[in-house]
Amino acid sequence: MGSVLIEQLRKDFSGLTVLQDINLDIKEGEFFALLGPSGCGKTTTMRCIAGFETPTSGTIKIGDKNVANLAPNERNCGMVFQSYALFPHMNVFDNVAYSLNIKELKKSNFFKKAGVYTRMLNSKIVKYPQHIERKVMDILEYVELTEHAKKLTSELSGGQQQRVALARALVMEPEVLLMDEPLSNLDLKLRHTMRNTIRRIQQDLKITTIFVTHDQEEAMSMADRIAVMKDGKILQVGTPTDLYSNPNTPFIADFVGTSNILSGKVVGSEKGETIVQIGNQQIKSSAQTDKKDVQVIIRPENINVLNGAPDNFGNSFEGTIHLATYLGSIVRYDVRVGEHQLLIDTTYESGDSIKKNGSTIRLGVSPERVLLI
């Protein structure tokens, strides 16, 4: 149980194909991210799993069980909505207890049912039984919201609301936890905190989690594996380091982290290194390729500034600084090399000086750091 297997999923909306050829094999306990630009079909994929959309074709299995004929309320997928979707007419406790009430409703007799109903409409009239009380308080403690239990959800800050949404999904002990951009409403600091909270909880509880985001940093920092989507298709699935080091398309190279992407032509090879002509420059790469027209990809942090240091990088050029951007621990230079523009990241330590616009620098890149696609 807990694993999610998607085969050949396709979804059309009134004739328009929004998803196609989606194949995913998400393992039990895995923290899996769906990453991609706005409109690429992440939410739709998620909603197919949760059962809010019916796939046009293809199968979805949750823990060996084909869920095609199960209604959303029978799938046992916890979902954290982008907008949190907290019930504004209930307090935090009632929100979290909602799914437990529903469960109780299913197995009890008529009179108890009436009691549960009343409780769901007004929890002041009918009290919660001990086991629910305890379970809810446990989970609230877990997300550090114990003292906010009786507050209305509108009285909470964004991060607290997010944790209520999480608690509400977790308390039902779902087989799969689905989260649709749960952090996009939060500010940077809070986002970092919540990332840690979510990851800690997920690792503690080992719930299979699928996480939608369009923020590559978020996906990179949280996920065990990432599927990068574009235009309704999956481009690549892999661990964060995989995607970063071996993007299989220029799109991914650029989307996952920042990249310098240059078009070039293979003109030969030398000592196992491929030589590529870019404009009037040549560059060596240790990557092998059969193609003639290639995209050359170099990460900004893989370009070194040679402050008079020896030129032993295999590739070296001269450039003029066009713009220097200070990013805290990093300084990013926008450098013009011939007719090309390159981004270069250098670590910055207090006391280092930032180079002036217009000054000339020498750059070095080792062939292993030059990717060809």
Place this chain on the structure above:
Amino acid sequence: MGSVLIEQLRKDFSGLTVLQDINLDIKEGEFFALLGPSGCGKTTTMRCIAGFETPTSGTIKIGDKNVANLAPNERNCGMVFQSYALFPHMNVFDNVAYSLNIKELKKSNFFKKAGVYTRMLNSKIVKYPQHIERKVMDILEYVELTEHAKKLTSELSGGQQQRVALARALVMEPEVLLMDEPLSNLDLKLRHTMRNTIRRIQQDLKITTIFVTHDQEEAMSMADRIAVMKDGKILQVGTPTDLYSNPNTPFIADFVGTSNILSGKVVGSEKGETIVQIGNQQIKSSAQTDKKDVQVIIRPENINVLNGAPDNFGNSFEGTIHLATYLGSIVRYDVRVGEHQLLIDTTYESGDSIKKNGSTIRLGVSPERVLLI
């Protein structure tokens, strides 16, 4: 003209003090950022400058002129709103031409006035005069929107909308340009592009610009100087490198970039270095202080992992890796040292391996990188 001087600004909302003791001296042509957490009063400060709020006390001067008695429409402050606030019933051109129309309205006779009014309600009926046409097209060319001039604003992408908002504010040739979190609605990629665009334009036109953000990276990468606010007060004003290297409170140290902040006691000094006791560890710092109880601040990137390298950092400890987070070009380790938790950033290059959770590492920090507050 163009400079902004704020003295002892204070603003109460129904008895609650939202701003106090605000003093700012923003120079002509400067790009100035107001940075601070949500609710700290950034927007309120901005709105006081623009004239949308009346200060409870204090003076605001724009280019030597006290603006206390000027209505917002008389202050000549261009404003770019967080939500862009484009007029949805007008196309791009009409949006940008709005302030030019208003200007024309002010000086013309009754019949011309009626014509301008009509044009503002429907620009198909009354045509624009040549000088407006040219001015608008010039600015649109500047923000690279010439071919979108006739589109409705709802047909533009986020970044294009942002540029319309910018063009609309620039065309009135304001003395001061105010921007309230103009980038927070954009996704990461677009945000980076827009940062460059805004900076380029600001540097070209040399308009005094005040920029509100809660994103420290944004402030750091764009501003000439930054004022960090908290709870309605200004904590520190300085250049990005100033703030990063010499934060004057732990709050700033943490808010501007990430920091490890530890409480310690000064126990002595040795060779000009202060020795601080943190728990059962001692650490040396080249900073001087009179205080006994200090906050020790170390940036994550200033902690080095000693992969067997010699121990010449002045301070060195052993720690256990608790969590490793992959952030693209950086790997952030969450390391437990004694009872303390430290964050450590190491640059990651393709091929490097990421250390496993639970493994033990040695860390080194040089005393110059240890700040005391």
Place this chain on the structure above:
Amino acid sequence: MNKFKQNFMGLGLIKLLIYGFFLLFLIIPLLSVFLVAFTDEPINVFGSLVSWEQMQITIDQLKNATLDNFKAMFTYGSYFRGLINSLKLSLIVSLWVLIICIPIAYGIARTKMPFKRTISALCTVPLVIPTFISAYAFIIMFGRSGWVTYIYEKMGGEGMLIDPYSMTGIAIVQIFFFFPYALWPMVAAFKISDISLEEASRNMGSRGWLTFITVTFPLALPGMLSTLLVIFAVSFSDFGTPIILAPNDLNLIVVDAYREISGFFNWGGAAILTVIMIAVAGVVYWLQNYLLKDKNYDVLSGKPKQVKLNKNKALTIPLTIFSGIVVLIPILAMITVFLQSIATTWGRDPLPSGYTFDHYRTIFTSSLGNIQNSLVLAGGALILSAVIATFVSYFVVRQRSTTLDFMTTIPLIVPGIAFGIALIQTFNTAPLQLTGTALILIIAYSIRRLPYMVRSTVGTMRAIKQDIEEAAVSLGASTLTAATTVVGPLMLPGIAAGSILVFVTVIKETSVSILMAPAEWAPMSLAIFQNVLRAEYYSAAAMSVILVIIVLVLQAIANKLSGGNKSHE
């Protein structure tokens, strides 16, 4: 200094004018009717302000003030019984309307039920028909020799299916002809709840109807409660139905008030009834506000919501059938009115004894003026209320003017008869002798229907973010220029929506018209009412049909015009 000047030249001046308008035409008339309840004779408030002599008279009148009328209220059982009956009726009607509207509103707001558009369109028809006509149509259908009764008897029934000459009869007419007042606000109430909340509920294991009960319904409840107030007020102040059905043992407080003034010039009696009606409505309004405190959910999230509609046949088909039955009754009534309008005579038989267009011919020769009057008056009221509502909603939303908000709600709860009485008594003497002019009629209509307009424009205004306007100001526009060039155009959809309701309800309005319309400005609705009172039902029916046609045609035109303009929404 500068700011001061700006305030008084631009929006400030307009705000002052609006306050003056409400003071003059709403607050002072209501206050003076309150005084009349003590003095028993008309008081000339404005006269007292301009003439010392008149002031003396007024002071004398006030010196002689007594509590007799209040005592009479409780000692004469009839007024008191009228009040109780009215309360009972309005309560029953509001509850039933609520029950009937929930499924239809849900169907329209949240499902893809078959014939949704048709049903929505048909739901406006009952709004157009004056109630005394619908009541009369009810007699033709359900009366002793009505055609429904005929069918019922043929099918083996005894007597009448429903006795129209009873409280039940009145309630049924009101329920079926007033439900559209509640329907549209309720549709809006169902639309506010974020679809993702329902998905969240289902995601946590709850089935469709369980989700409805525990999430959708509680969220729509505040909207429903305020809808209930509207229906309560409309039912409480309707006198057309009871006057036509006239059960032999039922008096209602509005009917009493109407009779006191229009039958017996009993100012004291009318005034006390007016005061009581306003008091009751005020209490209900307060109760609603009290219940709704802290329950305003309608600002759930700033993000645009995508509404997914329920397509489940097991739900939508019953909903369509139910909605169909509900709209069928007013439609049948309308058909009955039409048959009546082309009948030579329609006696005890199930169908008219012959057909003719004579009644229409008569109307076109003798009542063309009334049609014209209706259009002019409704048009005038429309423009006036649109202008006022636009600015009022600006002040309410942007400047949080709760006073204006409250003032524009008063007309919603003051029964038309009461308001008419207040206006006549204030404006029938110098120096502001306006009774008998078209102007006071237009003003009265506008004020009465302003709440509908304001609700619609305030909604749109709320949706227009403040910063759009601030952007205009920061670009150099004065607040008035910003309001006219940016806010105004953006409010057009809201104004259009409100306009339809204002126009429809003004064109059929009778309570104020009966009291105040001079002959040369008599609108259709008044002509119909007079025809009904003279028992000239055939021409009354024909006029009603024309009224409905005019409204439908104008509505179609308005839809066309606003439809060509959708791109801005």
Place this chain on the structure above:
Amino acid sequence: GEESESEDGEGSSSDPITLYSPETPDLTNELAAKYEELYGQKVNVHYAGTNVLVNQMMAEKGNPQADVWYGGGGILPFESAVEKDIITQYIPESAEDWEVVENGIKMKHEDDYYVGTELFVLGFSYNTDFVTEEEAPKTWEDLLDPKWEGKIQFPNPAASGTATLMVLSYMMQHGEEEGWEYFQQLAAHSNSIPDSGSAPTKAVAMGEAHVAIGFDFMAYEHQAKGETVDFVVPDKTPILVNPATLVKDGPNPEGGKKFIDFMLEEEAQQILANWYHIPINPEVESQTPLNIDSIKDNAVDLDIDWVNEHYDRIRNEWTNKIN
């Protein structure tokens, strides 16, 4: 045009006459047209309910707009208008020698404040489809027959002057105690008590009621349209003239007087007769089975002073005792 309005308000033969009347506009317009045809002077007809008109005339007391007021369902509104000081004395030559009361019918005001123009008989209309001539009630007491239970309609005395008159005349004859008992039973028998004086007769025509209380012309008007309605003049019943009067200080008193004269002339009387009203001028033949001679024996003596004195009280008690 040429007819400039005279400033002093005396009026001349070219100034229009303003007629206030609650009678059916089609009728009054016909009268106005006839007058204009005969005398070349324009008559503006202003239609509204009786009470609205009275109210309006009171409001206009300072600056009266009307010259003539015709009609009001009988004499009662005119009686009270005398006290309200909104009408003034005028009797046409042709009526100067009338007795104030003839055969129990008050033909004009004792001090000349109004003059009758036609006769209204309060009686019973019935639907001939349900009720034969023999079965039809002949006296007021007949209405209490249990066979009419739920089949009677009559106008509401709380709203209609005609209906109040019915109540008062019964009380005058039988005493109040018996009167209230009678009307309580009558109300219980009725299925609807509408505000409008003509609605009950219309209900009979529609078959909604078998018997209704109303004026004669209402029934005959329906009958003429082909509906199955007939009318019974009860044994003893109120019979009233429907007056015309000169409005006090009207803008064109000369014109007003001439119009009142006209109302009693044959041309006007013929128009009234055509509308099934009983003409007061014996030269004109009634278009209904009723005429001034055939009904005079049924008229009950009405003590108008008593009526004026008890009107408000009885009406109030009605709302208390009956509904």
